[in-house]
Amino acid sequence: MKVIVLGAGIVGVTSAYQLAKAGHEVTVIDRQSGPALETSFANAGEVSFGYCSPWAAPGIPMKAIKWLFMEHAPLILRPKIDAAMLCWMVRMLSNCTSGRYAINKSRMLRLADYSRISLAALRTETGIAYDERMQGTLQLFRTQQQLDASGKDVKALAADGIPYEVLDRDGCIRVEPALKHVRDKIVGGLLTPKDETGDCFKFTNALAKKADELGVRFNYGSIIRGLDVEGSRIRGVITAHGTLQADAVVVALGSFSPLLVRPHGIRLPVYPVKGYSLTIPITDAARAPESTVMDETFKIAITRLGDRIRVGGMAEISGYTNDLGEPRRLTLQHSVTDLFPGGDVSKASFWSGLRPMTPDGTPVIGPTKVAGLYLNTGHGTLGWTMSSGSARVIADLVSGRKPEIDATDLAIARYA
Incomplete structure (x- = not known):
């Protein structure tokens, strides 16, 4: 499939890499001149x-x-x-209740532990060094x-x-x-x-090079104007340079994700x-x-x-x-x-x-009511920590495979 990933931060680049490994034709769009130049640039360095x-x-x-x-x-x-x-x-x-805290904490730990395993595998297969x-x-x-x-x-x-x-x-x-x-x-x-611990900026840039070797195209300096939706299905992404067609779109724009999906009736609490x-x-x-x-x-x-x-x-x-x-x-x-x-x-x-x-601390990963439109965002302070596991989950979902962990309560449907 042709898949467009919106955002070249740590979450977007890891998603693109895993999607390319799954056999998809992947394009990443970002307004900056290179990867990890916004929230991923100088974060605390924790992989917690x-x-x-x-x-x-x-x-x-x-x-x-x-x-x-x-x-x-x-x-x-x-x-x-x-x-x-x-x-x-x-x-x-x-x-802010004991019951909700226990549920949210357990959900976050599940994804974080999966990310620990995923990052170790990624480090082994790529040999990336990042302090x-x-x-x-x-x-x-x-x-x-x-x-x-x-x-x-x-x-x-x-x-x-x-x-x-x-x-x-x-x-x-x-x-x-x-x-x-x-x-x-x-x-x-x-x-x-x-x-x-590790330098998120170094890691993201090194992984972007690995993704490029897998055939991922990076469109830097490209302003995203909106989503091309026909009926209830995604058709592509509208940019300042024209519309790019896609079978699936993954929104990994961090804090700006809600602004993009809101016109299509998706209320994303990020x-x-x-x-x-x-x-x-x-x-x-x-x-x-x-x-x-x-x-x-x-x-x-x-x-x-x-x-x-x-x-x-x-x-x-x-x-x-x-x-x-x-x-x-x-x-x-x-x-x-x-x-x-x-x-x-x-x-x-x-x-x-x-x-x-997000108000409950857990990122939003999974499909939306628009067919072919997926979210991988809302990681808060834990984007670096959860990126590798989140990328594997989203790659499985886009590919029609069942993720290796329970991801049903990660999707936006949990807010319904």
């Missing part, structure tokens, strides 16, 4: 198969109110007259209350058979020796040892939540993390990527804005210098990207 949780959780509404008044807040809300924003927030709040490390994620707790609250995550990890280890202060320092310099600031942690990152050169390896440390207080991930540290996090709900606010930079600097003092943040590069978030 174990540390993946819905943002909608019990207690979050009260925490959110407190966060709004913190100097270094993990959540920033800039309300505006925007029906999509209001609807998304109401839906997210409705998922990868396989040393786990340490969720770091500064207070006993945070450590006690991790019980719900431990329960979900145990139920799904995901390896974990609850650590005291000394255990955290054993895993991340540089923390010995700030031992009095931590009380414990939760280690998910199967987690990985909304942009802006995240920020700093990339800092390592000047003293003894004071740098070995893998990823997740600072639970500020919801900031501090990750080692080769000779750099990537500091990423925060959630800013402000619509489709991509400005770089100096207070956000100061929050990132505060977290990394507080836990890993000694780095030269004056040499850091500052970046922001729009994460495509």
Whole structure:
């Protein structure tokens, strides 16, 4: 079949690669000049198969109110007259129950664990190098209350058979020796040892070259005007350069996916939540993390990527804005210098990207009511983590095969 993939970020490129492997004639369309130049460009670098949780959780509404008044807040809300924003927030709040959290967490872990297997297979068959490390994620707790609250995550990890280890202060320092310099600031942690790290931009560009070798065509610098739909079936994609015909179309446009499908009666509950990152050169390896440390207080991930540290996090709900606010930079600097003092943040590069978030935390992967039109979007902060598994699921569905994991509750039909 002729398949068009919309979007050349990590999700779009992995989808194109798997579709080409399945024997399809694949074209990727993206408005940028190359792959991974938007949300995939400078993300936190985590590949968090174990540390993946819905943002909608019990207690979050009260925490959110407190966060709004913190100097270094993990959540920033800039309300505006925007029906999509209001609807998304109401839906997210409705998922902040113990029952919904358990369902959503289990669903995310299922897809993440499949992605772990898929990424390992992809790495073996391609030989791609991307500053990868396989040393786990340490969720770091500064207070006993945070450590006690991790019980719900431990329960979900145990139920799904995901390896974990609850650590005291000394255990955290054993895993991340540089923390010995700030031992009095931590009380414990939760280690998910199967987690990985890596440069998403490097990986996506390397995989795009492999996809090109399989015959995938990349149309960069191409503006997408809309979808060509006749009756209830997709016919192609309308671009600024004309209409491209296709038997199937996969929408992997991240936060911009809802805008494309809305004219066709598809209400996709994905909304942009802006995240920020700093990339800092390592000047003293003894004071740098070995893998990823997740600072639970500020919801900031501090990750080692080769000779750099990537500091990423925060959630800013402000619509489709991509400005770089100096207070956000100061929050990132505060977290990394507080836990890993000694780095030269004056040499850091500052970046922001729009994460495509669903109200229940799980991405939307699967068919729509328009025949031949598929979605692979809404991965939020876990696009890098879930991309390989999501790509295999979407390739199976487009090819008419049953996916290797249960994907029925991943499709947009779950919101009906």
